[in-house]
Amino acid sequence: MTNTSIDSIQTKVVHVIAKIVKKNAENIVDDHQLIEDLGLDSLLFLDLLAELESEFGFELSIDDFDPEYFHSVRSTVVFVKDRVPA
Amino acid sequence: MSHSSLVPIVEQLKHEIAHQVPYYFPWKGEGFAFHDLPFSNKQLINKHRDQLERMPQGKIYDSYTSGTTGIPYRCIRSAEEQCKLSAAIFRNRRRWGVPLRHRMLLLSNRMSDEPKMMQHYVQQMSAQQPHFIQGRFSSLFQLAQYMKEQQIQPPPGLLFIQNWGESVIPSQRAFVESVFGVRLADYYGLEEMWLIAFEAPDGRFIVDEQVVFVEVIDPDTLQPVADGEYGEIVVTSLVMRTVPYIRYRTGDIGKIWRDEHSGGLCIHLMPMRMSQIILPNRQVNAAFFRYFDKFFYDLFQQQSIRQFQIVQTAYTSFTLRVAADEHVQLEHLEKSLHTLLGNFLHIEVDVSIERVSRILSNSESGKVPFFVTQVQVQTEQAERGVVV
Numbered sequence: 384m385t386n387t388s389i390d391s392i393q394t395k396v397v398h399v400i401a402k403i404v405k406k407n408a409e410n411i412v413d414d415h416q417l418i419e420d421l422g423l424d425s426l427l428f429l430d431l432l433a434e435l436e437s438e439f440g441f442e443l444s445i446d447d448f449d450p451e452y453f454h455s456v457r458s459t460v461v462f463v464k465d466r467v468p469a
Numbered sequence: 470m471s472h473s474s475l476v477p478i479v480e481q482l483k484h485e486i487a488h489q490v491p492y493y494f495p496w497k498g499e500g501f502a503f504h505d506l507p508f509s510n511k512q513l514i515n516k517h518r519d520q521l522e523r524m525p526q527g528k529i530y531d532s533y534t535s536g537t538t539g540i541p542y543r544c545i546r547s548a549e550e551q552c553k554l555s556a557a558i559f560r561n562r563r564r565w566g567v568p569l570r571h572r573m574l575l576l577s578n579r580m581s582d583e584p585k586m587m588q589h590y591v592q593q594m595s596a597q598q599p600h601f602i603q604g605r606f607s608s609l610f611q612l613a614q615y616m617k618e619q620q621i622q623p624p625p626g627l628l629f630i631q632n633w634g635e636s637v638i639p640s641q642r643a644f645v646e647s648v649f650g651v652r653l654a655d656y657y658g659l660e661e662m663w664l665i666a667f668e669a670p671d672g673r674f675i676v677d678e679q680v681v682f683v684e685v686i687d688p689d690t691l692q693p694v695a696d697g698e699y700g701e702i703v704v705t706s707l708v709m710r711t712v713p714y715i716r717y718r719t720g721d722i723g724k725i726w727r728d729e730h731s732g733g734l735c736i737h738l739m740p741m742r743m744s745q746i747i748l749p750n751r752q753v754n755a756a757f758f759r760y761f762d763k764f765f766y767d768l769f770q771q772q773s774i775r776q777f778q779i780v781q782t783a784y785t786s787f788t789l790r791v792a793a794d795e796h797v798q799l800e801h802l803e804k805s806l807h808t809l810l811g812n813f814l815h816i817e818v819d820v821s822i823e824r825v826s827r828i829l830s831n832s833e834s835g836k837v838p839f840f841v842t843q844v845q846v847q848t849e850q851a852e853r854g855v856v857v
Binding site: 429451 | 526527548549551552555556557559560564569
């Protein structure tokens with residue numbers, strides 16, 4: 384995966400998160416925790432997964448439904464990068 | 470997940486709480502293992518909340534339950550715990566094909582069979598086109614009866630219906646499934662920690678070992694029973710930290726066994742709880758429940774029995790309350806129950822039959838329990854938290 388596509392994934396993930404938690408993407412940083420800092424709740428969590436599926440075109444498996452993967456913005460980006468074809 | 474893969478997880482949990490939760494500090498030493506931790510229950514947690522509860526920063530969710538135990542209890546969850554528990558339930562529903570953006574119709578816990586209420590839910594079904602319908606089994610049954618009478622078709626996109634909080638009567642299950650045209654998924658959980666087990670589409674009732682660790686103990690000796698033997702279900706939440714539920718006695722009776730092919734932990738629950746037979750100054754032997762299973766099996770075979778409930782009216786008096794057509798013979802059930810109670814409680818008992826048109830749900834929980842007692846537990850036993 385090129386640096387450009389990695390950056391592109393990062394930007395897209397931040398925008399998806401911003402859309403779900405209704406915050407400005409410019410104010411979201413990698414270290415932000417989705418639940419504690421950005422106010423993600425159990426309903427928004429499913430919306431986030433649906434949006435990521437739709438944006439990146441992958442299908443989540445049963446084992447992916449673990450909020451631990453989506454603890455922070457950084458971990459969410461890593462999760463998506465692992466599932467997007469190189 | 471296998472039992473051996475869970476051992477490091479519960480040992481890590483033991484290490485964590487023994488160092489972070491004051492109540493468990495005495496078990497800090499390396500010489501203690503998870504199974505050395507004491508059993509807990511609602512009474513113990515209520516009594517030691519100051520040493521057990523760790524309030525998180527940020528949003529908390531709380532709810533109150535007295536459930537079938539009658540003990541008032543405040544359940545608290547952090548936003549993170551709420552999210553993890555919700556995700557676990559969704560993960561199990563996903564196996565039934567539920568999409569991430571789904572629609573659910575939730576039936577009231579206090580469902581009545583008034584036509585207005587039934588019409589309301591039929592309208593909701595039509596308007597919402599739910600992917601699944603969730604409710605007490607008795608509520609699902611009532612709605613199914615109404616739909617059958619009125620010749621109402623289920624929503625075309627319905628994937629399954631989900632029971633919540635009540636025992637399922639097999640003959641009624643078949644009826645409900647035929648009316649809705651989909652399978653019923655059974656669910657077992659507690660308000661304190663939510664999901665324990667969820668029925669898979671292949672019919673196995675599977676413990677979700679990503680969120681709970683389940684043990685089955687003999688309530689007399691507090692020792693684990695062999696796989697496949699009935700005993701009291703004890704659960705440890707792998708998610709909850711705000712209030713840790715460690716070796717938490719549920720009072721529910723059941724058995725667990727590991728499925729050889731999938732490795733999943735299967736569970737079967739008895740339609741009654743440990744606390745539902747009250748005897749003066751002694752406990753009901755756990756082996757008793759194994760024989761009760763046979764009685765319930767025989768009763769479930771009677772397809773014309775709509776509802777039933779065993780009521781302990783005094784220490785030695787029991788009434789089998791039955792909602793069934795008048796032509797249905799019930800004497801053999803009376804005799805069978807008399808023999809069962811007499812033989813395994815080792816006391817002389819009176820058993821009578823009461824025919825009713827309908828058994829009403831519990832006003833607190835909204836459930837229709839199969840076994841209720843009208844005997845007040847002795848104060849001394851209640852104070853000691855003895856589960857009889």
